[in-house]
Amino acid sequence: MADNTIAGLEARYGERWRWLAVATVVLGTMATVLSATVVNVALHDIMLEFGLRQGTVHWLATGFIASMTTTMLASAWLLDRFGVRKTLAIAMALFAVISVAGGFAQTPAQLISARVGQGAMAGLMQPMGMYLVFRIFPADRRGQAMGIYGMGVILAPALGPVLGGFLVDQFNWRYVMFAPAPVTLIGVLMAWRFLPVPVSRPARYAFDWPGLVMLGAIVGLTLDTLTRFQSFEGHELRLLVQALVDVLLLIIFVRRERTIKHPLVNLALLRQPVFLYATIGAMALGLALFGSTYLIPLFVQTTLGFSATEAGLLMLPAGVVLGVIFPLSGRLADKQSARSLVLFGIAMFALSAVLFASTGQFAGFGWLAFWAVLGRIGIGFMLPALSMGALNPLPPELMGAGSSSINFARQLGGALGVNVVALTIEFGEHQNGIPTLQAFESAWWLVAIFVALAAIPIWKMRV
Structure with a gap:
């Protein structure tokens, strides 16, 4: 039986075992983030096949992100109980099974359920990469490692629409669901081979199941309440009751989490100003990443007449540029102020959104691709710096909780961002049931403003 202790892995693979471990979690991260975004270019076809509108079809994106947002907070307990090797391998195997099942869905409810299941497994997998990097690399090499790991987080949303567009146009939307399964199955084998077993485990403790259920209810109820605003008239009482229940659950949840x-x-992590400001920045990053990735393909397909393949190819230059920028930004995060890097990223992304909002209808393919590049450069500078700024001051025993919290904030921002974007489009002007250019412009302005406002707390970061 192979020795998968750290000493055993070093003896078998030498110094490169750390990079093999990073490659393993990158593979899992890319598969999950790819799944979060690759469906966006298929939304148009899914809407036509099932006769859906924005108010329903957005749950294919929002449901995935919402379930991922909730379950990722269980990762710290799973890491303590089972270790990164076993947890990641099992989550990737289940992710593959659910993906295949989703590809055979016959109703919208089945498809949305599969997306929620994918998101639940993705939530368990995502924090593992950041946790592993901060545990196996020394402090002066974490930025470089985060730059490589972050390529999985950032490149997948950029490249996902390219793959999705090809699959939709050459086959059909169901292959968008099938696509991640082979990747995650390879990841299972790599996890068993390259990831370390824990040297020691903390004493067993009970998992906060009531907290998880309450948090899931809070996130789900919040998103559902926002969605129902599209049919506000005549449902005022129901919306008011839902909002009050949501607030009550949040109060109970916070009181419980402070006492158990x-x-x-x-x-308690949020009492540290730097961590609090980084958490707000992570929410803005999630909104920028997932909101724009949802918006760009739908925008160009609906208003500019692009095919699914063309919509995907529009994101390809952004992916190529990120392949160069992201490792660089990771190295800069080892040496430069996290605040300055994040502020630069916010400015770049806000500029990209403003360009899409103000002149998108007049631009050709090349200019639209360039604006997407600007936005992705901004996101690429934000992610490593936020992670470094938030986690570097933490002691090792809080790395798992800190990593989960930052990932949770990013995904929550993404879930809320996609929901608000979809709601803005639905409230906008329509012709024959199709959103007009003005509806998309409003959504772009909203994204630009929300992300720009994040510069206020980031300015207060003193790292």
């Missing part, structure tokens, strides 16, 4: 010994969310 092993909380689902370590709220």
